[in-house]
Structures are given as structure tokens and as C-alpha cells.
Amino acid sequence: MRVDILTLFPEMFESPLGHSILKRARENGLVDIVLTNIRDFTKDTFRKVDDKPYGGGPGMVMMPGPLFDCFEHVQKLSPEKGRAILLTPQGQKFDQKKALELSAEKRLILIAGRYEGLDERIRIGLDAEQISIGDYVLSGGELPAMVIIDSVVRLLPDALGDEDSSKDDSFSAGLLEYPQYTRPEVFRDMKVPDILLSGDHAKIAQWRRQQAIERTKKWRPDLLEDNNNKNERGEH
Numbered sequence: 001m002r003v004d005i006l007t008l009f010p011e012m013f014e015s016p017l018g019h020s021i022l023k024r025a026r027e028n029g030l031v032d033i034v035l036t037n038i039r040d041f042t043k044d045t046f047r048k049v050d051d052k053p054y055g056g057g058p059g060m061v062m063m064p065g066p067l068f069d070c071f072e073h074v075q076k077l078s079p080e081k082g083r084a085i086l087l088t089p090q091g092q093k094f095d096q097k098k099a100l101e102l103s104a105e106k107r108l109i110l111i112a113g114r115y116e117g118l119d120e121r122i123r124i125g126l127d128a129e130q131i132s133i134g135d136y137v138l139s140g141g142e143l144p145a146m147v148i149i150d151s152v153v154r155l156l157p158d159a160l161g162d163e164d165s166s167k168d169d170s171f172s173a174g175l176l177e178y179p180q181y182t183r184p185e186v187f188r189d190m191k192v193p194d195i196l197l198s199g200d201h202a203k204i205a206q207w208r209r210q211q212a213i214e215r216t217k218k219w220r221p222d223l224l225e226d227n228n229n230k231n232e233r234g235e236h
Contacts, residue, residue, distance in 0.1 A: 001105065001156060002032045004074050004082065005145055006067070007112040008049060010035040012142045022150060025159045033149065034077070041069040050115050059116025067111070067122055074109060082107035084128035085148075087141030088118070091130030094148060098131070102148070103155035110148065112141030174223055176215045178208035 005013065016022065017033055025031045039047045043065075050060040075081065083105050092098070102108060111128060123130070133144045153159055181192045195207045216223050 001030070001103075001153075002034065002078055002080065002082070002107045003149060003152075004034050004036060004077070004107070004109045005112065005149075006036050006038055006070050006074060006110065007140075007142055007145070008038050008114050009112075009140070009142055010037050013146065016146045016150070021154050021159060025153050025156065028158070030156050030159055031153050034074075036070060036074050038066050038070045041066045041073065053116065057116075061116055062113055062118045062122070064119045064121045064125065067118075068125065071109070071111065071126055078107060080107040082109040084109045084111065084126060086111045086113070086118075086123065086126065086128040086130045087132075087144040087148075088113060088130050089132050089135070089137050091132040093135070094131050094133045094144075094151075096151070099148070099151040100155055102152045108152070110141070110145045112145050114140040173212075174226065175212040176220055176223070178211040178215070 007013070013033075013035055017026070022031075022033075026033060039049055042048055048063075049066050050062050053059070053061045071084070083102070085108060087110060109128075111126070113122075131144070131148070133147050138144065181196060185192050185197070193207070195204055198204070213224075
């Protein structure tokens with residue numbers, strides 16, 4: 001997979017992309033992540049990318065010119081056209097289902113906006129899919145881009161080293177993940193449940209499933225409701 005990121009602050013990505021799963025995935029050739037600075041496509045001495053909004057109002061708005069030029073340049077860097085995604089609080093909410101969907105793409109082009117917002121002609125002209133990581137406002141699209149990259153790359157084959165590692169993650173089956181334990185068997189008077197020490201894999205699987213349901217019912221009942229609604233509609 002190739003991931004292109006259009007941003008005004010490429011240096012923000014250095015640390016997240018240089019550690020753990022993302023680092024290994026890049027080193028092993030599973031993903032190629034390319035950063036392009038939108039400011040490199042300005043045509044003035046001050047490398048200006050924003051201006052005051054027409055009609056008045058607070059803040060600054062990103063101008064369409066530099067972003068269009070940047071996007072068109074980036075598209076030509078690979079024969080694969082790529083799925084363009086505009087990171088904005090007005091977009092469709094990102095979830096595990098969307099992460100799995102994006103992990104099947106050969107190329108993603110993530111556009112990270114800044115300031116008060118984007119000139120509306122950017123949304124119209126680029127015809128990019130709009131995605132939000134939640135109902136809150138951030139200073140720009142860089143952090144959402146990092147979230148999406150991390151969640152998508154870990155779903156790529158061989159990224160985790162064990163193809164089953166992501167199957168029981170929270171949200172993967174519409175449930176929160178079951179509780180996990182490791183050594184020591186007893187820690188500060190808290191003991192590992194006996195079932196996990198039994199060696200009976202069928203009963204362990206049953207226990208984990210029940211724990212996942214109970215956790216979801218307690219902390220995220222909306223997920224169970226969504227699953228029930230989908231079952232009633234015959235969706236999977």
C-alpha cells in the first residue's frame with residue numbers, strides 16, 4: 001500500500017511513523033508513506049496558503065490554489081490513482097469497519113487541512129471522500145491522518161506478525177475486546193480467572209465471548225443496539 005499525506009506540517013509525522021508497528025511495516029515494504037508539504041506549491045515569497053474569509057468572520061481559510069496544485073502533483077507520483085480522503089469534522093465518522101475497507105486499497109491520499117477551514121471549492125473540485133475521527137474539533141488534519149494510518153496499516157497482512165492478532169480487537173466483531181491477562185498469576189491479591197488456566201480452549205473461547213458481550217453491554221450498549229438493528233435488516 002502507498003499512503004500520500006498532504007500537509008503543512010510534515011515534521012509532525014516523524015515520530016509516529018518511526019516507531020513500533022508503523023516503522024516495521026515501512027521497513028518490511030508493506031506500506032510506503034510519502035509526505036508532501038502543501039506550502040511548497042505556493043507562488044509568493046511568503047509561501048502564503050490562507051487568507052481572510054469572504055463575507056467576514058474569524059480565522060483564516062485555506063486557499064484552493066496551493067492545495068489543488070499539490071494534489072495534482074501528488075497524483076502523478078504513482079500510476080495508481082488512489083482514494084482521496086479529506087480529513088474534516090464534517091465528514092463521515094471513522095470506525096473499524098471503515099479502517100478495514102481502507103486497508104484493501106492500494107493507495108490512499110490523505111489531505112490534512114488547517115486554520116478555520118477550507119475554501120469550499122476544495123471540497124467540490126477535488127471530489128474527495130470526507131472523514132472525521134470524532135465529534136470534536138482539532139487544530140488540523142494531521143492527528144486524524146495519524147489515527148487513520150495507524151488503524152489501517154495494522155490490518156495489512158503480516159503487519160502484526162500474527163494474522164489473528166487483529167481479529168479480536170475491540171469493534172472488529174461489533175464488540176469490545178474481552179479482558180486479557182499475563183504473568184504473574186497473582187498480582188496484589190488479584191488472580192487470573194481459573195478458566196484461562198484450564199487449557200480447555202473451547203471453554204476459554206466461550207468465556208471470552210461472554211466477557212466481550214458483558215463489557216459491551218456495560219460500556220458501549222450502543223454497539224449492541226447497532227448489531228441488533230443490522231441483524232433485523234439482514235445486514236452482516
